[in-house]
Amino acid sequence: MNEGVKEVITPKKNLLDINLKEIWSYRDLLVLFVRRDFVAVYKQTILGPMWFVIQPIFTTLIFTLIFGKLASIPTDGLPQILFYMCGITCWNYFAECLNKTSNTFVANANIFGKVYFPRLILPISIIISNLLKFGIQFLLFLVFLVYFYWNGYNVQPNYHMFLLPYLLFLMAGLGLGFGILISSLTTKYRDFQFLLIFGVQLFMYATPIVYPLSLAKEKLGSYSWVTLANPMTSVIETFKFAFLGRGEFSWFNIGYSTLFMLILLFLGTLTFNKVEQTFMDTV
Amino acid sequence: MSWMIKIENVSKMYRLGLVGAGTFQDDLKRTWYKWLGKDDPFLKIGEENKRDVSGGDYIWALKDINFEVGKGEVLGIIGKNGAGKSTLLKLLSKVTKPSTGSITTKGRIASLLEVGTGFHPELTGRENIFLNGAILGMKKYEIRNKFDEIVDFSGCERYIDTPVKRYSSGMHVRLAFAVAAHLDPEILVVDEVLAVGDAEFQAKAIGKMKSVSQGDGRTVLFVSHNMASIKSLCSRAVLMKNGTIHESGDVDSIVNSYLNSNLNITDAPxxxxxxxxxxxxxxxxxxxxxxxxxxxxxxxxxxxxxxxxxxxxxxxxxxxxxxxxxxxxxxxxxxxxxxxxxxxxxxxxxxxxxxxxxxxxxxxxxxxxxxxxxxxxxxxxxxxxxxxxxxxxxxxxxxxxxxxxxxxxxxxxYNGLSAENFSNAYFRPQYNWTIDKIKDDAK
CATH class of the missing domain: 2.70.50.60 (abc- transporter (atp binding component) like domain)
Known part of the structure; x- marks a missing residue:
C-alpha cells in the first residue's frame, strides 16, 4: 500500500504547476480515450471507417467545382484535385483538433463531475485520435498523388516531406493551444462557442487552402498580412511544397509558426490549469 | 489509529441563480479586488445553506468542516437533502476545489458519485470496465488481472459485450461499483448510488465494503439515506446539517439523533x-x-x-x-x-x-x-x-x-361552508345544534 503518497487539496494551486508526471502515469487512460474517440465515432454505421475517406473526397470535389471551375482560381499550375485535397487534408486535422478540444469541458462535464483524473488527458487524447484519422486521409492523398505522378502530371515531391512529423507537431500544437484556450473561456460564459463556429470557417479563408499564397500576395497587396500573420499559412505552404513541389517554403515562416504555437500553448495550458480546478461549479 | 483523511476548516461557496451578465459583473469586481490585493468580497456575504428559505445569491454549501478519518474506518455521512454531503464527497474526490481550507489524503481515492461514473454509452461493458478502471487510475494489467472478478461481482456477464446504453440503471450501478470496489483504493468514497440496485446487490455491496475495510484496512466514506445499511456498515457517523457538521460520534447515537430530528421520516405515509x-x-x-x-x-x-x-x-x-x-x-x-x-x-x-x-x-x-x-x-x-x-x-x-x-x-x-377561520382547533367535529322558537314577540 502506498501510504506514503500524501496529497493536499487546497483552494488554489500554483498556475505553473503542471503535473506532467501525473499525466504520464495516466497514459493507459490516454490510450483508452483515443480508442474510445476513434471507435465510438463509427459505431452503428454501415460504412464505418469509410466515412473518414468519403468526407475529404466530396469536399475536394466541391472545391474543385466551385473554386477551380466556377471561380477559376489558379492553383500554381498543379492539378486542381491534388491542390485542394492537399490543403483539405491538412486543414481538417487542425480544424478537428480545434473544434473537438474547444468543448472539452462542456462535452465531458458528465465524466469530470464524477471522478478525478488529469483533465489535460482528454484534449491530448483528441489530438492523438485525430492523428489516426489524419493518417487515413493522408494515405488517401498519397494514393491520388501517386496516380497523378505516374500519369505524368507536373508534381515534384521532394525531401522536404521529411518535415511532415514537425508539421503535424505544429498543427497539433496550434489546434490544442487554441482549443484549450477556448474551452477554458467557455466554461462559464458560452460566448466564445458562438465565435468559434464561424471563426473556424473564416480562419480557413485566411489560410491558403483554396488559393495559393503567391496569388494572395499578388492580388491582396497590403491586405495579405492577414494570411502571412496566420500561423497555419506556413504549415500548409510547406506541406504543399514538400509533396507537390509548389508553394512557399521558408525557415523563417516555420520559425514564426513555432514561436506562435509555443506562446499559444503556454497561455492555453495556463488558463486550462486555472479553470480545471473549479469549472464544475460553473459549467 | 493513524489518519487517512484530514479535513481542516473546509468551506465551499456556491452562487445561486443563472450565469449571465450579472455574474460577469461579480467576476470583474472579484478580479479588481484581487488586483488591489484584497480578499474576495463575496466570501463575506455568504449565507447559511437553507434550502427552503429565500435570501441572497451566495451560500455556503459547506462551512468550516473539520474531521479526520482513520485507517480501516468506515464513516457514514447522513443528513437531509442539501445538507452538503455530496459536496463534501466531491471535494474529496477532487472534482472541484474548496473555497477555503485544506484536505489532506494519504493514498489513492476511488469515488463512486452518482450513477454510471464515466461510462461511455456506445462502448460495451468490457470496454467500459477498462475505460472506467483507467479513469479511476488503474493500470491496464491490474484491470486485466481483476477482470473476471469484476464481471463476476457485477453479475452482468451476459451483457458484457453489449453497449452500456442498453443496460438498466441497476446494471449500470452494479458494473460501476464492481470496478470501483476492485480497484483496491486506499480510500473508497461511495455516494448514495446503491439505492438503485436491488436488495441482493445492496447486501453484496455492503458486504464487499465491510471486507475491504476490515480485511484490508482500507478507509470507506459512505453516504446513504438508508439508516439500516449505515448502521450495519459504519462504526462512526457524522450528521450534516445546512453545510456544517451537526454531530459526530458513534453510529447508533448519530442515527438516533437523526431519526429523532425526524423531519424526513414522519412525512412518509x-x-x-x-x-x-x-x-x-x-x-x-x-x-x-x-x-x-x-x-x-x-x-x-x-x-x-x-x-x-x-x-x-x-x-x-x-x-x-x-x-x-x-x-x-x-x-x-x-x-x-x-x-x-x-x-x-x-x-x-x-x-x-x-x-x-x-x-x-x-x-x-x-x-x-x-x-x-x-x-x-x-x-x-x-x-x-x-x-x-x-x-x-x-x-x-x-x-x-x-x-x-x-x-x-x-x-x-360542513354543508358546503368551509368557515376556515374557525378551524384553528385540534378537533372540528359535527355536533348536534338546535334552534327553537320559544316565544313570538308579536307587536
Whole structure:
C-alpha cells in the first residue's frame, strides 16, 4: 500500500504547476480515450471507417467545382484535385483538433463531475485520435498523388516531406493551444462557442487552402498580412511544397509558426490549469 | 489509529441563480479586488445553506468542516437533502476545489458519485470496465488481472459485450461499483448510488465494503439515506446539517439523533420494516421476538397510501404484523399527538367489541396479519397530526413507536361552508345544534 503518497487539496494551486508526471502515469487512460474517440465515432454505421475517406473526397470535389471551375482560381499550375485535397487534408486535422478540444469541458462535464483524473488527458487524447484519422486521409492523398505522378502530371515531391512529423507537431500544437484556450473561456460564459463556429470557417479563408499564397500576395497587396500573420499559412505552404513541389517554403515562416504555437500553448495550458480546478461549479 | 483523511476548516461557496451578465459583473469586481490585493468580497456575504428559505445569491454549501478519518474506518455521512454531503464527497474526490481550507489524503481515492461514473454509452461493458478502471487510475494489467472478478461481482456477464446504453440503471450501478470496489483504493468514497440496485446487490455491496475495510484496512466514506445499511456498515457517523457538521460520534447515537430530528421520516405515509426497527423502543425481545411490524401505512378509504387527508374522509392506520409464535393477548394503542407532544386522543384496540371477541376466542397463530384502525370522518380539524403507537403482547413484549409518523388534514367544511377561520382547533367535529322558537314577540 502506498501510504506514503500524501496529497493536499487546497483552494488554489500554483498556475505553473503542471503535473506532467501525473499525466504520464495516466497514459493507459490516454490510450483508452483515443480508442474510445476513434471507435465510438463509427459505431452503428454501415460504412464505418469509410466515412473518414468519403468526407475529404466530396469536399475536394466541391472545391474543385466551385473554386477551380466556377471561380477559376489558379492553383500554381498543379492539378486542381491534388491542390485542394492537399490543403483539405491538412486543414481538417487542425480544424478537428480545434473544434473537438474547444468543448472539452462542456462535452465531458458528465465524466469530470464524477471522478478525478488529469483533465489535460482528454484534449491530448483528441489530438492523438485525430492523428489516426489524419493518417487515413493522408494515405488517401498519397494514393491520388501517386496516380497523378505516374500519369505524368507536373508534381515534384521532394525531401522536404521529411518535415511532415514537425508539421503535424505544429498543427497539433496550434489546434490544442487554441482549443484549450477556448474551452477554458467557455466554461462559464458560452460566448466564445458562438465565435468559434464561424471563426473556424473564416480562419480557413485566411489560410491558403483554396488559393495559393503567391496569388494572395499578388492580388491582396497590403491586405495579405492577414494570411502571412496566420500561423497555419506556413504549415500548409510547406506541406504543399514538400509533396507537390509548389508553394512557399521558408525557415523563417516555420520559425514564426513555432514561436506562435509555443506562446499559444503556454497561455492555453495556463488558463486550462486555472479553470480545471473549479469549472464544475460553473459549467 | 493513524489518519487517512484530514479535513481542516473546509468551506465551499456556491452562487445561486443563472450565469449571465450579472455574474460577469461579480467576476470583474472579484478580479479588481484581487488586483488591489484584497480578499474576495463575496466570501463575506455568504449565507447559511437553507434550502427552503429565500435570501441572497451566495451560500455556503459547506462551512468550516473539520474531521479526520482513520485507517480501516468506515464513516457514514447522513443528513437531509442539501445538507452538503455530496459536496463534501466531491471535494474529496477532487472534482472541484474548496473555497477555503485544506484536505489532506494519504493514498489513492476511488469515488463512486452518482450513477454510471464515466461510462461511455456506445462502448460495451468490457470496454467500459477498462475505460472506467483507467479513469479511476488503474493500470491496464491490474484491470486485466481483476477482470473476471469484476464481471463476476457485477453479475452482468451476459451483457458484457453489449453497449452500456442498453443496460438498466441497476446494471449500470452494479458494473460501476464492481470496478470501483476492485480497484483496491486506499480510500473508497461511495455516494448514495446503491439505492438503485436491488436488495441482493445492496447486501453484496455492503458486504464487499465491510471486507475491504476490515480485511484490508482500507478507509470507506459512505453516504446513504438508508439508516439500516449505515448502521450495519459504519462504526462512526457524522450528521450534516445546512453545510456544517451537526454531530459526530458513534453510529447508533448519530442515527438516533437523526431519526429523532425526524423531519424526513414522519412525512412518509409508509414505513418499512428496517425503518421501524430503528425507531422502536420499549420492551423488545431482540433475539426471539414473538412478532414484528413489517409495515405501517396511512390509507384513505380507497386504500391509497397518503399523508394528506380531508376531514370528511376516514384515515386508516394499517399495521402489517408478522407473528412468529402464538400470541394469546395482542393489544394495540394509537395516539394522536400535536407538535408539542401533547396527547390529543387515544384509542385502544380492545375498545372495539369485535376485536375483543376475536382476541378472546382465538389464539393468534404464526402468520401474517393486517390490523386496521379507522379514525372516522368529521372529527379532525385543519392541522398536522402526529401518531404514536404501542403494540403489546401482554406481559411479554411492548413495542413503542413515539411520534413516528404524521399526516395533514384539510378541513372540508360542513354543508358546503368551509368557515376556515374557525378551524384553528385540534378537533372540528359535527355536533348536534338546535334552534327553537320559544316565544313570538308579536307587536
Amino acid at each position: 409508509s414505513l418499512d420494516r428496517e425503518t421501524i426497527k430503528l425507531m422502536q423502543e420499549g420492551v423488545i425481545n431482540k433475539s426471539n421476538p414473538s412478532f414484528e411490524i413489517e409495515k405501517i401505512e396511512l390509507q384513505n378509504s380507497s386504500a391509497r397510501v397518503l399523508s394528506n387527508f380531508y376531514s370528511n374522509e376516514p384515515v386508516f392506520i394499517k399495521i402489517y404484523l408478522k407473528v412468529f409464535r402464538g400470541i394469546s393477548n395482542l393489544r394495540i394503542a394509537v395516539q394522536l399527538i400535536d407538535e408539542n407532544e401533547s396527547n390529543l386522543l387515544t384509542s385502544l384496540s380492545n375498545d372495539d367489541k369485535e376485536y375483543l371477541n376475536y382476541i378472546q376466542n382465538n389464539k393468534i397463530e404464526p402468520g401474517h396479519y393486517d390490523l386496521k384502525c379507522e379514525i372516522p370522518v368529521n372529527i379532525l380539524s385543519q392541522k398536522k397530526y402526529y401518531l404514536s403507537l404501542d403494540v403489546i403482547n401482554v406481559k411479554t413484549e411492548h413495542i413503542i413507536l413515539k411520534k413516528f409518523m404524521s399526516f395533514e388534514v384539510k378541513f372540508a367544511g
